Amino acid sequence: xxxxxxxxxxxxxxxxxxxxxxxxxxxxxxxxxxxxxxxxxxxxxxxxxxxxxxxxxxxxxxxxxxxxxxxxxxxxxxxxxxxxxxxxxxxxxxxxxxxxxxxxxxxxxxxxxxxxxxxxxxxxxxxxxxxxxxxxxxxxxxxxxxxxxxxxxxxxxxxxxxxxxxxxxxxxxxxxxxxxxxxxxxxxxxxxxxxxxxxxxxxxxxxxxxxx
Numbered sequence: 001x002x003x004x005x006x007x008x009x010x011x012x013x014x015x016x017x018x019x020x021x022x023x024x025x026x027x028x029x030x031x032x033x034x035x036x037x038x039x040x041x042x043x044x045x046x047x048x049x050x051x052x053x054x055x056x057x058x059x060x061x062x063x064x065x066x067x068x069x070x071x072x073x074x075x076x077x078x079x080x081x082x083x084x085x086x087x088x089x090x091x092x093x094x095x096x097x098x099x100x101x102x103x104x105x106x107x108x109x110x111x112x113x114x115x116x117x118x119x120x121x122x123x124x125x126x127x128x129x130x131x132x133x134x135x136x137x138x139x140x141x142x143x144x145x146x147x148x149x150x151x152x153x154x155x156x157x158x159x160x161x162x163x164x165x166x167x168x169x170x171x172x173x174x175x176x177x178x179x180x181x182x183x184x185x186x187x188x189x190x191x192x193x194x195x196x197x198x199x200x201x202x203x204x205x206x207x208x209x210x211x212x
Contacts, residue, residue: 020146020149021148023152024148024151024152024155027151027152027155027156030155030156030159031155031158031159034158034159037162037166038162038165041165041166041170041173042169044173045169045172045173045176051180052176052179052180052183055180055183055184055187058187059186059187059190062187062194063190065194066197069197069201072205073197073200073201073204076201076204076205080208080211106189106190106193138153139152139157139160
């Protein structure tokens with residue numbers, strides 16, 4: 001009878017060891033998967049940041065084009081006056097005046113987006129997150145009280161912290177994509193504005209050359 005009891009205890013201990021080993025390996029897989037997901041999130045944020053910089057440069061280029069068109073318009077108006085053309089009050093190329101509100105509004109949207117970016121780029125508070133880990137709590141109920149259970153606790157603590165980071169990254173991605181959508185809208189509007197402005201300047205240039 002005593003031998004049978006020992007056999008039962010051995011089987012139970014063997015089963016408990018296998019269950020603990022499986023649980024430990026599961027937590028290790030969770031850590032690896034969360035690490036991989038975190039790296040993907042980091043790479044995505046880097047790509048989004050580079051994309052945002054490219055879009056900013058495109059918008060700056062459109063602003064430079066608009067400034068150049070305004071300067072060309074002023075030069076053409078001066079040429080018309082110097083050549084003695086009859087310019088009645090309110091005549092001439094008034095594209096910029098008619099459309100100054102459009103570009104002012106777009107620039108105002110850009111300033112608002114930059115302010116929002118400065119706000120959203122501030123460090124996020126992590127108070128209250130992973131509280132059990134911060135307070136030294138346990139994720140796993142310790143039964144065998146061996147190193148495996150300690151490692152499981154440590155692994156789950158890492159996963160919890162990384163999940164908090166992934167949550168923040170997801171919010172940052174959403175904010176970045178929203179800003180980029182706004183930038184795309186401004187780029188399209190400025191491109192259309194510059195195209196119309198260029199057509200008007202070309203028309204004025206032909207008129208000056210024809211009358212010169």
